[in-house]
């Protein structure tokens with residue numbers, strides 16, 4: 297155990313000195329590793345650990361996403377869908393625990409937990425790009441991956457406002473314009489955004505039974521339909537009786553923005569993905585609206601990002 301950490305620390309120190317770096321929004325500096333931007337906090341070490349040591353089990357389930365694409369919401373939905381026979385809605389764990397306490401980020405969790413000791417099916421989340429997931433996960437014909445994406449303008453605005461709340465006050469201010477320029481150049485935590493989305497999109501075309509590709513906007517429009525489909529994909533379809541009893545609607549209601557934001561745990565609770573950074577749960581809930589970016593971006597910014605999207609997505613068959 298000690299050896300694994302020593303080895304990773306050494307690998308980390310050597311690597312970090314060789315990687316391209318640029319400005320971060322939440323942390324001062326991001327480092328580009330295998331094409332994607334990471335903060336140099338221990339989660340980056342977690343990625344190295346995860347890549348080197350994680351062994352996929354056939355029953356493993358991964359929730360994957362870039363930042364601010366609806367991860368918190370989907371964590372609540374996947375946790376309550378997978379565990380629906382274990383809990384009553386009136387005393388559900390989500391009433392007293394934040395969604396982030398219910399499904400851990402593997403990249404951070406693996407640093408100081410024994411993932412082998414978890415009961416199956418193991419539920420993990422990760423912001424890692426598809427190409428950076430452990431090889432055993434990508435190669436496993438059985439473990440499942442659910443990816444959620446969101447339109448890049450809303451992702452950027454959500455990310456910027458989130459980052460401004462978490463950015464340490466001793467760092468120089470980062471304007472919306474500068475952060476936007478960084479985002480357009482692909483520089484943001486776990487970015488470039490388009491490459492992140494397309495990595496999972498292409499993989500979902502290649503392995504449709506293994507990777508379910510979801511869109512935040514579509515889930516907002518028809519949550520019941522998508523939760524039903526999600527359960528089928530995860531091998532836990534709702535029975536006719538459950539459907540008649542309104543279990544899907546109950547899950548949707550429990551995980552709704554309105555319900556989760558009304559709970560004390562999501563107003564005052566905190567989560568520490570890595571020991572050096574505690575984040576108030578409230579930061580993961582802002583407006584939960586589709587298209588709020590138009591209230592923050594200029595028409596020129598919208599045009600620039602739309603154009604980048606058009607170029608990046610050309611010929612991929614994918615549309616936001």
Ligand code: A3P
Pocket residue numbers: 361362363364365366367368369450453454455551552553554556580581582583584585588
């Ligand atoms: P906004 O900042 O646009 O409001 P993530 O969980 O990946 O960090 O994404 C956060 C975004 O999802 C935020 O978007 C947040 O408000 C929204 N969100 C959080 N919980 C939600 C829920 N239960 N339903 C819909 N959107 C939710």
